[in-house]
Amino acid sequence: MNFCEKLRAALQSRPPKIENENDYFSSAVLIPLVNYKGELRVLFEVRSSMLSWQPGEICFPGGHIEQEDCNPLAAAIRETSEEIGVPQELIHPIGAIDYIVSPIGVILYPYVGFIERAGAVQPSCDEVGRIFSVPLDYLLAAEPLTGRMELATRPLGDFPFHLMPDTYPQGWKRRTEYEVLFYQYKEHVIWGLTAKVLHKFLQVCKEIKD
Numbered sequence: 001m002n003f004c005e006k007l008r009a010a011l012q013s014r015p016p017k018i019e020n021e022n023d024y025f026s027s028a029v030l031i032p033l034v035n036y037k038g039e040l041r042v043l044f045e046v047r048s049s050m051l052s053w054q055p056g057e058i059c060f061p062g063g064h065i066e067q068e069d070c071n072p073l074a075a076a077i078r079e080t081s082e083e084i085g086v087p088q089e090l091i092h093p094i095g096a097i098d099y100i101v102s103p104i105g106v107i108l109y110p111y112v113g114f115i116e117r118a119g120a121v122q123p124s125c126d127e128v129g130r131i132f133s134v135p136l137d138y139l140l141a142a143e144p145l146t147g148r149m150e151l152a153t154r155p156l157g158d159f160p161f162h163l164m165p166d167t168y169p170q171g172w173k174r175r176t177e178y179e180v181l182f183y184q185y186k187e188h189v190i191w192g193l194t195a196k197v198l199h200k201f202l203q204v205c206k207e208i209k210d
Contacts, residue, residue, distance in 0.1 A: 021107065028069075028076035028109040029062030030091070031201050032084070034118040034133060041133035042198070043115065044190065045083065048129045056129065059194045060110070072109035084131065085122030086115055097200050102193060103151050103178050110197045134185045139202055140209070144195060145182040151175045 018024075032043040049055045061080040069075040073093060081088045094112040101107050115121065123131050154172045155161070161170065181195035190198060 018107070024101070024105050024107045026065045026072075026107045026109075027063060028065055028072040028079070028111065029060040029197065030076040030080045031060055031097075031110060031112045031197065032080065032091075032115050033094075033112065033136070034115045034121075036118050036133060040136045042136055042139060043084070043118075043121070043131060043133045044188070044194075045123070045131055046129040046188075048125070048127055051127065057192070057194075058188060058190050060197065065109070073111055076109065076111045077113070080113070083124050083127050084115075085124060086117075086120050090116040090120055092116060097197070097204060100193065100196060103149075103176065106193065108193060108197065110201070112201060132188060134188075136205070138185065139183065139198070140205060142183055142185075144199060145184075147180045147182065148177050149180050150177050 034041050034043050043061075044058050045061055047054055047057050047059055061083040062076050063079040063083075065072055065075040066078075069078060073096070077088055077091050077093065080086065080091055092114045094114060097110050097112065099107065099109050118133075121131060152172045152174050155170060161168065180192060181199055183190040183195055183198060
């Protein structure tokens, strides 16, 4: 067997993966649908003001994928149950939407699910400030506002500038721009990754209605 054949065998025996996945925060969220007085609505959380990361922001239930989770969907269901107090058996998965690799270092696995009894929701006071729901028809008719963010990098103190060309910049270097979406409902502003996930979900819903 020559080298190329050995290399082919070695590569075929190991499925490709994201090499630097540990550099990202891998998270799974659930887009919870609830039936409230005969109307299909989307459930959102307002994160507790006591949390160190994104306090007071609006999000879908979910969180970090732990080692004990058999897959991202299991993580989304577990986190949803913990955060909004609904037993896992009342959370019915419907399907996945496109995964997102965020410029800010998050790999996000979003799923859609139906909460069987909206009245069973009892948010965790440690993680959730409050919850609210938005009629799906309202969201389907809404057009999000759009803004742009800029991402830049700069070398730190241990960067080997002596190996780089003299023209290599030592300060901030602009890398990319990305779109940020904003949905408004009453006093609530849904934006960032949550709005991006919501937007993709609504696109799928519109395709069904068309």
